[in-house]
Amino acid sequence: MTYQVEKKLQLPLYQIYICTATLSKVKNELNLSSNLSITTDIWTSSSMKAFLAVTAHYINGSQLNSYLLETKQLVDRHSAGNVASALREGFESWDIFEKVHCIVTDNASNMRNAITVHLNKTHQPCIAHTLNLCTMNTLKHADLQQLLEKCKNIVGHFKRSTVASGELAKMQDQMKLPLLKVKQDVSTRWNSCLTMMQRLEELKVPLSAAMSNLPGSPSLLSSEDWALIKDCICILKPIEAMTSELSGEKYITLSIIIPLIRGVQHAVENAQPITSTGKVLQTNFHDILLRRLGYVESSKICAKATLLDPRLKILAFDKVINGNQALKWITQEVEDLIVTITQHLETPNSEIPCTQGRADSSENQASLLWEHFDIKAKQEFSASTPTHSAEAQIKQYLDLPLVDRKLNPLDFWESKKEMFPQLYKLANKYLCVPATSVPSERVFSKADELTKDRRSRLSSNMINEIMFLNSNM
Structure with missing residues (x-):
């Protein structure tokens, strides 16, 4: 990674100093580290440009440290060979290829093959990604999908209608309850389903009262629906807690995967669902978790x-x-x-050279005095x-x-x-x-803001440099 700031960016001198100083700091830190692990992921911006984010992680004393190395644009197809070439080029530019011993990515076959086949490095699958797959498969149950559709319709109604949201606020005020709003789920994030159901359960009484006063509102949730919501929350909360625990970046996470998986299994096994669908979800998640993470x-x-x-x-x-x-x-x-x-x-045995002078003679005599002990020490060592x-x-x-x-x-x-x-x-x-590739995924949250429509003409090199400075200064 190079910064040709004086010719290309035309920056003031103090900004040139900041760029070069940050680059030197990161290089010095990486040079001092004997072992590095990497996380990487690919993201596509709103302008349909693909970027590869790479973060490096190492231990210095009693501190776990990390740096964003690059946010590189991928022009070619995302094949295993092309991804491996991009990673290798980045590692060699930082002179860390031999130090990298493990790379964490999602479970995509191109990423896995790029690391294990083309780079000959150890690949660690992202546990958060695997947990997401486990949960999404569990949520595919027909009865649960029907319930989630009912919940989405209710939440959507209160999100769109000012009259409905006003009535809900009025009911909460009359009941002297905290003023809360409904939360909509997001299709790409399973935990948003949990968040939606948790909020509906919190609003159960004022929500039911408000809906009974609103003509044209969606159908009310039945007692069986509320019971299933409670069962789902009980089963899904430990999974969300584990995902959150493993997504940390400032503390050790790989070593806690094994006990946390057992902890989630224990929590789900000890859940006591009261609905038949809840019991099926409990069994399904246990089986899927065992198959994917056993x-x-x-x-x-x-x-x-x-x-x-x-x-x-x-x-x-x-x-x-x-x-x-x-x-x-x-x-x-x-x-x-x-x-x-x-x-x-170990060094080859050699005779004590003949030397002249009082000092040399004294050293030879001292060596002779210690010869008996040195022989015994060598025998003990052997x-x-x-x-x-x-x-x-x-x-x-x-x-x-x-x-x-x-x-x-x-x-x-x-x-x-x-x-x-x-x-x-x-x-x-x-x-x-x-334990996860979340560190590289977090980069894209910042990059998304950086590459909004009003800044869509930023060059890929400029994006890389801005992201590098923003993450590492």
Whole structure:
């Protein structure tokens, strides 16, 4: 990414300084990081231009940091090869290709193939996207669709009619209730259905009273309808809470996927729907969640992150076999790190050179005095195999008590990095991976405002630079 600000943008000197200073800051931060994770997504603007947003995430001390690297226009077809080329070009321009070990995207096949086949990187599916698919499939039940249509008609009526909205406000005032308005759902966001039903339930009494006084209003909801609304809210609220929890950008999220999936399953299983449709929804969601996300506990990257979270460790795994497999993966990786370090430390034996002078002679004598100890130390070091050292380090880590769930796990690793040097490196590697691609999707909320009709003639390079500065300054 380059800023040819003086020739191309004709900016004042202080703005040129801001551009170059921000660019230097981001480059320096990325150079200091040994492991980076990436989120990326594609968005089409109102002017029908496609953009690829790329965000980088890494750990510095006890802080999880992120930067927007680019918002690049994609001119060619969004094939796996073209997407991979665009990503590779961006990584190489920042000189981070070798540091990137995991890329988070939605479940689209072109994105998955671009990362795993063309870039040969680890792909982590966006959990929020998968949860959205689970919920949308659950909401396809015919009886529920009929209820949602009734709710939309009621909300639409109160949104369009000033008389109806005035009557609702009047009823709330007479009943000394908070002044609330109905909320309409959005077809692309399942949680807007939940928001709509929650608001209708809050307005149940004044809404029913207002509708009975309004000629030509939509048909009232029956007692069975209200009961089904209550069942839906009970089943859908834990899913919304999990989506919100995993969409955070300032705290660790990958390691909490496994316990949160089990938590949602537990919450939905313990819901007590009273309608037959509610019971069907409960069963359907449980089955769909198991089919789409049942693999997560045995996913290598998720399992490693969970085990390396000092708040969770092996306790977060529902199945013992999956926890043991995660232990094997971490042990092997720690062992590999120890072998690498050992190879660097080992030096060929050489005889002490003959030197002249009092100082050199003193050094030789000191070496002879320590020769007996050095031989024993080398024998002791050789007796401790990398496997034994890795297992000992992990056992010591697991034997420590769990950290409070509400605390920052990176504080633990920063304080224990001397005690567990290899595990510390792995924690920085895996805990920086986001659970969702939401960070790159948030970029498009800003980009949408930037590329409105009155600014639709902005060049793609200008959009990229404005978004970069807006996100990273």
